[in-house]
Each structure stands twice: as structure tokens, then as C-alpha cells.
Amino acid sequence: MSTSVVLGRLGVLSKTVLGRDSQPGSVDGYLALLAPAVEGDTNLLWLSHAAIAAVFPRHDEFERFRRDQALNGALPALAALVAAAKRPFAPNRGVGIRIATDTIVVDVHHTARTGLATGIQRVVRQTILQWQGRAEVELVGWDANFTGLRHLSAPERQNALHGSVPRITRPRDWVLTIPFGTTYILPELALERGRTDRISCLAEFSGNRTTVIGFDCVPLTSSETVGAGMSAAFANNLAGLAHFDRISTISGAAATEYRGWRQMLSGAGITGPEIEPLLLPSVAEDVSAADFELARTRLLTGDDPLVVCVGSHEPRKNHLAVLYAAERLWREGVRFQLVFIGGNGWNGDAFRRQLERLQGEGRPVKAISAVSDSLLWSAYRLSYVTVFPSLNEGFGLPVGESLSAGTPVVTSDFGSMKEIASGGGAIFVDPRDDDDVYRGMRAGLTDPELHARLSAEAAALPARGWSEYADALWQYFVPTSQPV
Template identity: 35%
Template sequence: MIPGVQAETVVAALAQRLEVAAQHLGCGDAPLGPPAERAVSLIDAITPVLPVRPGPEMWLFLVAVLGRLPVATEVEAAARVLELEGAVALTTHVLELARQDPSSIRADLEMDVVTDRVVISADYCAREDNHTGVQRVTRALAQRWHNEHGAVAVADIDERTGFRNLAPAEESRVYRYGQDPALAPTSGTTYERRLVVPFRTTVVFPEVVHWDSSPVNLCLSAYSGNTTCAIGYDTIPILSSSLRPHGEAGVFTRYLSVVKHTTRVAAISQSAANEFQGFVDMLAAQGLPGPEVRAIPLATEIDGHAQVTPTRSSTERPLVVVPGRLEAHKNVLTAVQAAHRLWQEGLDFEVLLLGGAGVGQEAVFDAVTAIQAEGLPIERLGWVSDDVMWQAFTDAALIVFISLHEGYGLPLVEAMSCGAPVLTSNIGSQAEIARDGGCLTVDPRSLTSVADGMRELITRPELRAELTAQIAQRPVRGWDDYAADVWDFVVAPATGVRA
């Protein structure tokens, strides 16, 4: 039994879930009577109509009985029991399954089955106020799809074994980030937490799903009858595992176990598409077709960003802004070391680092501290608000973003949206962005190449002016365009209708 939950609540919720499941499985009208009697009658009505195979019907039945999403082995085992031993044995098997693993079950929750709307998994965006790359993409899609198509965003239940509806504050974070005033403390008091169960509809994973939810999401992709799709950002934890935390590659493979059963992956750049297509090509060894992969580049505009007035004059020494978390693959240390080399040459400029902590931060901290001890103008702000970042980009003479591996590189296009020329990497997605102008590219693995590029931009204002002029000629792609393109790729084919 769930601590603090009455047995009557659990039985009533079980009866409600079975009633909803029966409706979607075509079992006729719900019986009358007390919840316990209804639950028994509904199980007796459902089990004889279940196909003898692991598929959507068995998956939904298990959801209704267990109060959570099942994993693939549970669906497969239940189908075998039904085939070999019959409906009565299946009932006993499923109830025993619930008894053996009560910790993952929310048997007290009633459920809503969604069949006619797209379901968006937005757990992190619902829970957290962080608004960097993945969150910008997730919220851009959720806001537009919710308003234009009635799509519904969901979060994970705390046990990571199913989806739930969003609380009012979470709806604000997902659908109206930065638009709502602070919600009153009492705004969530009427919130009733419910399981949200997509069934034979489209489920989109615009976030990298939480590692603990991967088993149930794998099963959802394989057996639920839903069309599942994902946004493909990068495979950095695998291809650049030496630059990432120990163990992250193993965690990421759990996410890939979900991706391999999806139908479509909308990659955020051609570089990212190449990475995911390589993964898909390997699935032939398992006899799996894998998802269709297509490159759908992100927007080049800043969503909801108003114009910012520069606060620095052209006569001041150049401001070099280095955006990015202090992760090893972001290569911030190389930018700092290149700046130090140029200061030793006698150049006059200042450096501002924007970005939170990450793997490799200690080396950056030590380098910045040593440079500051020499009296040189370098400052590290850590995480900053969007407004502070837009102001820094607007005031900057140049931006340095020289990542060693990037799925797209939103800071590049966001900086150029503020009119700042960019020094960036000549590899991968950053090179893709740079081809449209506004950027000078360098080899991010060469300190000399990076220092030479910085020197060019710091000492040649005419080059900066040339790149700034190129920015005005770059093709403009809005978040509305991105959201529409992703919808047409991942959702419209499932419905046969171009929205």
C-alpha cells in the first residue's frame, strides 16, 4: 500500500483506469456497483478480448492495472501467459506483478487516455527554470504546438514510470516561459495529479529523456501503438566520451535504446543528422529498421527577444565575449589561453565569460584566477539571465565560440542576432552555420589558430564591419518556421494530413 493513501482510494483509482481502458478496447459499457466489484468485472471483460501478442491492447491493460507504464519484458511475458495459460492466468500474473514491485506503481492515480492530440514529453522544462539550448527548443515547440494544434505537454511522475499532467506553475514554464507573472503560492492547491496515457497517437521527445524513464519509454515506442519521434541534438556522450563525465556514455545508451524504436528523428543540424544516421545504420545488425532521420536546422532568431541598445562606444577597448558552459568539449579553456597569449603580445581588449559550471571547470577557474592576478581584464559571470546575455552580445566586438563538438551552436546565431561577429570552429555544425556569413572560422584544436583568429578580429575593425554586414544578409529563420517544419516531419505523416 502507498504510505498515506487509503485502500479505498487505490481501489477506486483502479476501477477508473480499467473503465477508461475498457472504453478504448471496445469492451462495452462500464458495470455498475462498488469500485472493487467494478474492477473485477472489468478485468473479466477485458482479458478475453486481448490479442495473444505483445501490442497496444496488452500494453494499455497493463497500464490500467499497474498504474504505471510497463517495460517491454512485462508486455512480452503477459502475452505469453495469455497465449499459454489463458485469461484467468493472465489476471493472476498481472496482479502478482503489481505485488512484487509496488515501489514503481502509483496505484492511487486515475488516468486520462489521449488519442487525438500530440503528447510532448517536457519533464525537465516543466520542473526547472533553466532555459538553454534543449529547453529553448522544447519550449518553442510546446508553445506553438499547444496554441496551434492543441498538443499537450506532460512530465514524468516522480517514480519515472509514466506521464502526468502539468501543475499550473509547470504549464507556465512550458507554454508561457518568461511571459507569465509569478504565480500566486496558492495557484497549485487545486491541482489533481493524474496519469496521462497516450494511446495510438503521436508522442514527441524534444528532450533527452531521463535515464530512469528509458525502459518504459522504450516499451512505449515498441508496443503501445503510438508513433514516437524525437529531436536529435547530438551524440556527444558517445563520440566525445573522453570529454564528458565518467559514466555518461552508459547513461546515454539508455536514451539511444528509446531512439532506436522511434519512427522519426528531427536532427537539429546536418552534422547531428549524420551522427544519428550512423547509429540507425548500425541497427541492421539487430534486424531493426530504426527511425527516419532528417536534418531540420534550428531557428536563427532569438525567440521573444527585443532589440537592445549598446552601452559601449566604438572607442572603448574591444569586448570579447565567450559564451558556453565550462565543459571540456566547449573548449573555453583554449579561448582563455589564446586571449592570454594576445595580452602578452600587448593587445588591449577585455574578456567576459558567460556560462555555468561543468566538467573541466577547475582548469578554467585556475587560468582565470592566474590571469586576473596579472591585472589583466578577464571576468567570469557564470549563469546569467537572457537579458544580461543579450546585452553582452550587443556590446561585444566579437564572440568566441569554438566548441570541439556541437549539435548546432545556438550561441552563434543568437550572438549574430544581436549584431556581433563570431569566431567559431571550422568543423561540424558550427561550420554549417558559418557558411552563411558573419563568422571567421578556425581550427578549435589549435591554440595558434584560435589566437590568430582572435588577433585578426581584435586588431581589424574593418574585418569586424565586413562580418557584421554579412550578418544582415544571412537568411532569417524563425522559431515559427522551425516548429512548422518539425510538425510536418514528425506529426503530419502519422495523421496523413499536412497541418
């Protein structure tokens, strides 16, 4: 690495630490100025480590540096960092740095690069769309090796906001963005080990305010319903959050789970973050007349009532119970058509086999994976009733979305699903009892008075949009700010 790169990093670091431009002209001159200023200051030591190495440190790396500083003094410890950064195979040898002190750094790495539109991505995108008008917001992601944050490229930003430019080539030239004295917001789920290690160190030692949206603890509380390795990856995520300042969970049920985890942290002498629930909004989106008619053509066959089940085909979503109840109702002569909307999740082979068997027998059932927002919202409005008997959810977006569209829902009698639908419009069932799922679907399809009452209840529910949610979240994460 050239001396000019080192001098550039030291110049940026010196300006932040000393509050002025300093140009001593040599590495030794910069280190002589910086050493007394950072001596014994953990936050400034973290900043110095990240700035000189152009890599966010992991816990073990930072502890070695901090001990070196305590034992031998700041000057030799900083000099050792410079020497390590100059080694031929040091990471990010040619990468410059910038220190972000006047922006709120929002880490949307996965959302910016994925083509998925899961519940988490929908929450992230709707939230940052509301925040994009705030001048202080900076959307960031990580480099290819998860060594640090960087400003998003224009296509990545577009994908983060709208999901319209997936599979983006990473920019070759990038600058490490180091938050300092500001707020770091993580609105998505971070599972990558390198990423969570460095986030954990940032939260504990950098002095930044660290905040995150907590979706659920399903990989731990219902580990039998998730794919192999997910529970271990989620444990890494929780380890990364242990020193955060605040978690805003998407429901009271999710807050209960996260508070149980925080209580366990006391055994390791860790206080853990403040945890408060902020229920996600549920507002039906408008659909054009043309899109609605296209959806009708795609979703409906004949005039029988439509039942829609939204969610990926994984065990936790309980779609086999829905198929069982549907088959039983069809055999009894109850007329309706069933559409599943969602991608193929983990361990969905049994669902696909049952679906194909029923289709082979001529039953009116189908599954659609890739859908637009207009098709999804048309499906909610075209449905006579929706069904969502999940075994565990941090929120359960399809419940709130169905009710916001004025359509009754059959859903689980506990957790966030009952929390969302407590105001009316729902038939509650025990999702672990096939007969009860059958009972709920049968009532929704065959009792017109019940259906009319539930539809009226759903239509009367108060509307709360994403702008209200995003503003409340901002106030919780950045409490000194003012609403726009």
C-alpha cells in the same frame, strides 16, 4: 487497493478498447469483456498492462505478461495483472488513469522542473511556446518514481514554458496519463534509467507514433569531454529511442551522428527510426533601451572592444584555448576586453584557475554565470566579435545567435558550427590548434576590413524564426496535421 480503484481503471480501459461504456459491476465481468478484445493484439495488451497496473511497463515486465497471455490466454493473464495491482506494496495503488487518444502528448518532464536554461531547455521552451496555441497539445511529465506520465500542474507548465518557477513541489494527487493511438513527442533529453526503460517499451509495443528531437551524440563521439557517467546515461537514452518512429536532429552534423548509431542497430535486427535534420533558427531578440544600458554597465569597462564567449566552462567548449589566445594577444599589445557568459560545467577547475591568474595580473577578463535573455542579447550586440571554438556541437546556438545579432564569430571549421555559419560572417579555425584559435581572434580584432565584411555578411543573412521551426517540426512529427 480498493475494488473501486480497480473498477475505475477497468472502466476507462473498457471504454477505449470496446468503444463504449460498459458497467458489468464486477472485476470478473470487465475481464470477461476485455479478454477476447485484447487477445493477441500487442498494442492493446500494452494498453491493458499500463491501465490495470497504473504503471507503464518495462520491457521485461511486458514480455512476461505477453507470454503469459500467449500460453494461458488473455483472461488469466489479465486476472494476474489485477491481482498484482492489489498487492499491499504495489506502486500507484490509489492512482486513477486516463487514456489520451485525442491529444498530442509532449513530454517536457525535465524542462518543467529545472531552473536551468541550457541550450536544450531553450530549444524546448521556444518550441512549445509556439505549440501552446494548438488545442491538441498536452504537456506532460513523469511521477517521482518514473512509473508513468501525468498532466503538468499549473506551476510546472509555467516553468516548462518560461523557466520562471523552478524547484516545484510535485502534486500529491495525480492521474496516470496513458497515450494510445496518438503521437508522443519527446523534445528534450531523457537520461533517467526508469524513464528510458518505459519509453522504450512504449515505443516498441504501444502502437503510438513516437518522435524526438535529436540534439547530438557528443557523450559517445567525444566521450573524453563529458563528465563521468554521462556516456553510460546517454547510451540508455539511445536504447530508449531505438524503436522510435522519427528523430528530427537539430543540424546535418547531428543527423550524421544519429545515422551512424542507427546503422549499428542493424546488427541487433532493429531498423531504427527515420532521421532527418531540421536546422534550428537563429533570430536576435529585441532588448529595451533601459536593459541595453544596464548590460553595457555590467559588461563593459572602458572603451576597448568587447569579445564575448558564450557556453559552460567544460572541456568541450575549449575555453582554455580562448584564454591562451587572449593572453597572447594582450602580451602583444592588442587592446580588448573578454567576457565569458555561461555556467560552471564539468571539470572547469583548470579554466577557473587560469581566469583567476589573468584577473590577478590585471587582465580585462571576467566570467558571468546567471544571465537574463536581455543581458545575453545585449552582449551579442555590444561585442566586436564573439568566439566559439567548441570541439563538438549538435548545433552551437551561440554561433547562430551571434550572427543573427550582426556580430562576426570565430568558430570551428567543421560540424554544425561550420554548417550554421556557411552563409558568411565567420572566421573558421581549427579548435584543436591553439595557434589557429589565436590567429582567428587576432584577425577578428585587428583587421578592420575583414571585420566590416563579416559584419555585412552577418547582417545580410536571412532570418528564420522559432515559429517557422516549430511549424516544420510539427509537420514532420504529426504529418497529417495542418499548420496554424
